[in-house]
Amino acid sequence: MSAKPVSLKVLAARLGLTVGTVSRALNGYKDISPVTRDRVKRAADEMGYRPNQTARRLSLGAPETVCYLMPRYSSSIAQPFVAQLLQGLGEALSKRNWDLLVSHAESSKEELAQIDRLVRSGRVGGLVISRPLKNDPRIRLIQDLKCPFVVHGRTASSDDYAWYDVDGDAAFVEAVNHLVGLGHGDIAFVGAPLQYQFAQDRLNGYERAMLGNGLTLTREYTQIADFSDEGGEIATNMLLDLPKPPTAIVCVSDTMALGALAAIRERGMVPGQDISVIGYDGLKFGTHANPPLSTMAQPQAHAGRRLGDMLLSIIDGDDPTKHQELQRAYLLRRKTDGPLHLAEAGSIVSEREELQ
Amino acid sequence: MSAKPVSLKVLAARLGLTVGTVSRALNGYKDISPVTRDRVKRAADEMGYRPNQTARRLSLGAPETVCYLMPRYSSSIAQPFVAQLLQGLGEALSKRNWDLLVSHAESSKEELAQIDRLVRSGRVGGLVISRPLKNDPRIRLIQDLKCPFVVHGRTASSDDYAWYDVDGDAAFVEAVNHLVGLGHGDIAFVGAPLQYQFAQDRLNGYERAMLGNGLTLTREYTQIADFSDEGGEIATNMLLDLPKPPTAIVCVSDTMALGALAAIRERGMVPGQDISVIGYDGLKFGTHANPPLSTMAQPQAHAGRRLGDMLLSIIDGDDPTKHQELQRAYLLRRKTDGPLHLAEAGSIVSEREELQ
């Protein structure tokens, strides 16, 4: 249809006005008479005028763009939440016609350099980062750069910035309590590297709940492995090789839990019956696991929209520390959690039931 | 560290030069003496100068940005490929410091309006679209807009633009042939709405292979349903309710195949034994299905990079029709494909064998 986009200049020329006048007319300035304003607006969408955003943003001094820093994955299976998050973010931003950029770096150093370029070059007015480390160098950098940002997750000291997180600590307390309620006492933890704050949080919840239930923490029952299904499988194999293997396992993520199920099935045992497993994330494909994976679920779709709204209001000048949202996970029982089988653990069960 | 970004003006002032000179020095013009060029460059990265991209792009008249139009999903389980694609795209674009924008629309009309705004406002210099319909209105719009683009997938008439696709037709021929080789003859197809070209392609392959093996096509053996795991389950239930249910099913995607497995298990049958199932996509989580899903796999990570490179060279002036890449899927045998079981279907089976 239209070859070249129509600029403000040609629109003004066609109307016999100056560009300044046309611009003000379109932007609803009140020093323009209603009749010319209408005339301008009509001509504008007759000619299909779209203001050049690059020029507009340069003039405004605001990029009207935010960037999502895609997390690096060890396993390709761990990615489904990205699309949902992007969708939610886009939804929030589109209300103001802001743009959503995505950036992906191979290494941590590269990522820092990229962040620096991104904000120093004025391309973005805000950042969203996922899955921070305990002490994440990106956050200090962004703070130094004085660029508005929100974090999907938290770091060790999360007081002075905005974040949206799910309470992993509380979730694992609930998971462990649930298992204890089912009669389990030998509960193990399959975790991810503790440089990730979320991994630490969930481990904390696990330990707190164990202690709270009068159970003892065994070093061998805490297995840290690569954050992937393979990692979950390896960790679980370690557990099953123990002289006294656990009767239940809580996993730091659904992905790792999938690996745990594989390891268990491999030995001819059936998850949820011979040994219980609870994951974390509530990913949809858990329903198709073997057997369907019980998990601590969370409202994923919500996160993107909330993060987007938070970031926008911070850019508007809000105090970042006012935007800290802790969501609660809920237990989604499917088929991998079950009562302790009396047949094979005998006396131990009765002891525990007395305790409760 | 640095509060406000340093502009070309202050850099020039500090050097006692004009902005034009500094700009040319940094951009390697040869009408600048080597000594001042070095002096400028040194000062530039001493002061941490980063050219304002918004201004630069306005001046250049090129947005140096491409946009990926996120597909709309009926089921949240179908999204894992998005993150991989974005990663690949970003990788290709970052070689030139181009930006990657993502856009998501709720409805088709909205999407068209968004595309129009996106290119008419000069924000993007290229587009990537996924999973086109047979006759996709987006493509005509983008062509009218004269905006460079590449398609991840194809439409019914795909001669006049650039695309990257996997040969779904050939893949389903291979899948059906494989099943026939295992002794199956009553092979059904679980598909997605035929408005999607990929759904039609795969159906074509299925039908061609059936005919090619001397098998007859039955209307009831072709079940079209919603493109989701639930859809796959519903379709499979229809098939299993048939007076003469199929002994093997090929599914248009892994997601739908997961639903098929669920329906089969629901009736106490075991996939890969009582009835064979082959999916399509090769998604990682298929290994954790019950049982592990056999599928037509494809090199996912490759797609993003290729699409990015293609788009870039088209923007550089290449003929789009020179960039049409058809990838080949390969059979990934896991546990849901198996030989036809004569033993357990009793009379029904013998009937069937007579018919054949």
Next chain:
DNA sequence: TTGCGCTCCGAAACCGGTTTCGGTTAGCGT
């Protein structure tokens, strides 16, 4: 009639870069 204020629009500066054009200086040959 003069003066005042209000309405409405034109002119121009500005955002931060890029690029063209022209002029100064130095170096060279004769």
Next chain:
DNA sequence: ACGCTAACCGAAACCGGTTTCGGAGCGCAA
């Protein structure tokens, strides 16, 4: 000594918008 050329840099236009400032035109009251 003169002129010519080449090397080097300054000045200014430009990209396409936004926004401030000032002035023309008008109505109204003194």
